[in-house]
Amino acid sequence: MKKFLKKAVEKTIEGVLFLSSTITTVTVVLIVFFLFREGKSLFQSSPLEEGFVLAINKENAVVDLSSNQIKNIFDQNITNWSELGGKDEPIFLFRLDDIGNYYTDEELGENLEFFPQKTNELIDKSAGIIAFFPKKSIDSNFSGKILAIENVNLYKFFSEKEWFPTAQPVAQLGVLSLILGTLWVSFGAILIALPLGLATAIYMAEIASKRVRNILKPLIELLAGIPSVVYGFFGLIVIVPQIQSLFGLPVGETALAGSIILGIMALPTIVTISEDALRTTPKEMKEASLALGANKWQTIHRVVIPFAGSGITAAAILGIGRAIGETMAVLMVTGNAAIIPHTFLEPVRTIPATIAAELGEAPQGGLHFKALFALACILFIMTIIVNLTVEYISSKRKNKTSH
Amino acid sequence: MTPIITTRFVNLFYNEFQALKNINMAILPHTVTALIGPSGCGKSSYLRLFNRMNDLIDGVSITGDIMVDGEMIYNKGIDIVELRRKVGMVFQKPNPFPKTIFENIAYGLRVNGVTDAKFISEKVEFSLHQAALWDEVKDKLKKSAFELSGGQQQRLCIARALAIEPSIILMDEPASALDPISTAKIEELIYELKRNYTIVIVTHNMQQAGRVSDHTAFFYLGELIEFGDTKEIFTNPKDKKTQNYITGRFG
Structure with a gap:
């Protein structure tokens, strides 16, 4: 009986020690796993602010822009489409808040219900426009061209020089x-x-x-x-x-x-x-x-x-x-x-x-x-x-x- | 012949413990003197007096006269570097430096200020010849000394000691960590070196003392019990303790 007890105690201690080392190992593995899972998901996301789009006039030849180019456009370092391979046309910046400069409150309606329509109109009539506005304001007869924004990728992540993750309209993620x-x-x-x-x-x-x-x-x-x-x-x-x-x-x-x-x-x-x-x-x-x-x-x-x-x-x-x-x-x-x-x-x-x-x-x-x-x-x-x-x-x- | 090493009434203390008691001894040039005795008898401490290696140990104090090559080596103003150039040492375990074979031998010359590359390489070759190692290592002088076998490493250490042209070589159980074949080589070497050097060797191995030495000193509990011709000591010891030790009754 005594012998059995001794053996049981020994086995228990062994078990506890084994469990401790297992928990330690599993913790390390879990930390690494979660770290890399979260980190990896960056490379499938768009650097554009969520729920927003960038649109240009349908006549504009430019199809896609890098996040760095977009930043330079909005910082007004690039002011003409010709610098980006388009026609010689000055760039016209349009942000959501700027709508008041072009339309009166009456035209936009009491609850901005005409905002989508007016934005569409503005994009349609200005050849040099680049517009940054919410995705939900795009209605069925939208006639502009939505810019394709490249997802964040490993190369850009390492090669770009600017770290400005809260920049609008696109985050600058150069590490x-x-x-x-x-x-x-x-x-x-x-x-x-x-x-x-x-x-x-x-x-x-x-x-x-x-x-x-x-x-x-x-x-x-x-x-x-x-x-x-x-x-x-x-x-x-x-x-x-x-x-x-x-x-x-x-x-x-x-x-x-x-x-x-x-x-x-x-x-x-x-x-x-x-x-x-x-x-x-x-x-x-x-x-x-x-x-x-x-x-x-x-x-x-x-x-x-x-x-x-x-x-x-x-x-x-x-x-x-x-x-x-x-x-x-x-x-x-x-x-x-x-x-x-x-x-x-x-x-x-x-x-x-x-x-x-x-x-x-x-x-x-x-x-x-x-x-x-x-x-x-x-x-x-x-x-x-x-x-x-x-x-x-x-x-x-x-x-x-x-x- | 005048002795090359003489000690008179030498006492050595490690703090309170007296390791050597009133040792009087004279060692003649171009002889091999073996120091034997059971562990802790003071033979290694005695050997290490001659190049002042005991200085490195904390709490050592020494009294008496120790004369090497006509100089009182424990006098103030003695150049220890000069003394150690004159009195080379080979240790119990082979202890080459973490350097190439060549650099191990050249080390003693370099630290003594020799810069002449031709002289150094000639000296390296000569020392390796003297230590009967040249043929085994001549093609790998640039290899690490750790690549050699234990016996080769020990001969390398002997060559290293020879390179600075000492007149006395102290050997502290130089073959105790080696196999019988390597041991035989070292013993042969000692026999060869006797012509040009004075050798003092500490050994635990009675047969070895009998084979290589001209004189033997038996130490026991810090005292020099008997000192004389090796043949005499081994065949006709005067002291009972010597006889007991040699015949293997204790030790």
């Missing part, structure tokens, strides 16, 4: 500036954090006495525990004004500010991992170097660092991974302008910051919402690449030390 912004800030962060972190790691692993190390290590690890909002505040209060006055900029919220903050945040990762790597250098190897008449610095430079090379690389890449995904602090200090950066002294906008800032105002299920999910997918793929690279490097490292 290039966001991806570049993310990479730019992360890369800058590593440029700052790697030398500093590596120097600290070398100091801790090779030079510092046990006592100093026992003070330093927890302090550095404490950095990892500070909430990112606090880093953001620090950046906003200290670093941003410094950058502004140092470089004489109109605003201090720049890629550089983001890089500095992310650099500080990536430090614990870089220091801890590269210190571990440095410490795995076998004592015998260091002794061999010293026994050959090398001094401490030569030993560090020629034996310890090369031996820990792949570990240090892994540390740097994980640091980048940390920087790529960081949201709050970056959102607070980078200025969030969705433009392709050319220097570190310009505002940039990163992918996580975009998601965090815009998700609250994007209607669920709408185009903007889907676009943010697609962004999240890109971020996910970026971090997966980072993690796989680290995995690959450390597997190579294991082969090396097993000799």
Whole structure:
């Protein structure tokens, strides 16, 4: 009986452990599944505002326009149809609200019941018109031509430069500036954090006495525990004004500010991992170097660092991974302008910051919402690449030390 | 012959623990001296005195006189780099650097400021010949040293030590991690090297001590129990403890 009970307890514990690991795995798979399902749906939707159409005169030769062209038309950067392959005819913009400029309230009727008819009339008589109005205002004798708008596709998503998901009449969904912004800030962060972190790691692993190390290590690890909002505040209060006055900029919220903050945040990762790597250098190897008449610095430079090379690389890449995904602090200090950066002294906008800032105002299920999910997918793929690279490097490292 | 290494009343402490007690010994040039004794008897600590490798351990203190090549090596102002150039060392486990075979040998020269590429490559070849490794590696000098077998790695480490032209080579159980064939090669090598170098070897292997050494020192619990001709020690030990250890009654 006792034996049976013992066995039952053992089986139960085993079951619980199995269940826990299953739940964990399933959760990860589910997250990825939902993320990509939402993200993918972006590529079957039209960038045009839902329930609206764009129409032109039936005589107009133009058949379809890209979302970028439409934006330029409505921004009045393109003002003649000849620029779009049509006849030489000035473009006449017509939005729903403009109807009052052409017809009196009496003509439109008390409840705008004549709106469809009047719109039709206007489109019919103006050769250069492009009209943006609700789909439901198209009646049976509509004689204009409805423009075919290309759905959002992967190529455009990556190649177009403008991110303006709430633009009317068509959303501008070019993620290039966001991806570049993310990479730019992360890369800058590593440029700052790697030398500093590596120097600290070398100091801790090779030079510092046990006592100093026992003070330093927890302090550095404490950095990892500070909430990112606090880093953001620090950046906003200290670093941003410094950058502004140092470089004489109109605003201090720049890629550089983001890089500095992310650099500080990536430090614990870089220091801890590269210190571990440095410490795995076998004592015998260091002794061999010293026994050959090398001094401490030569030993560090020629034996310890090369031996820990792949570990240090892994540390740097994980640091980048940390920087790529960081949201709050970056959102607070980078200025969030969705433009392709050319220097570190310009505002940039990163992918996580975009998601965090815009998700609250994007209607669920709408185009903007889907676009943010697609962004999240890109971020996910970026971090997966980072993690796989680290995995690959450390597997190579294991082969090396097993000799 | 004047001894190349002399120690007088040497005591070594690891913090409170006394690892060596009043060791007096003289080692003659161009001889092989084996240090034997059970684990923890202080033989490795004694060996590591001669190139000041014990300095790396925290809490070590040393008293007494240690003279290498006419110099008191624990005096202030002694150039440790110079000393270590003179006193090479081969370790228990083969410990090549994560570099190519060529660079492993060239390392000692490079850290000592040699930049002449022709000199370095000649020296590498010469050292590999000396360590009887040249024929096995001459076609793969640019390959990683980790690709060699354990025995080859150990001979590489010997070649690495030889490249900086020491006059003394310390060997800390150089064959304990190797198979019998590799061990035989190392022993052959020791016999060859005796002509040009003074060798001090720590070993656990009685047969090995008997085969390779001219003199043997038996250590027990930090004391030098007996030191003399290897033949003498193995056939006619004066001390009972030596006899017991050699005949395998303890150890």
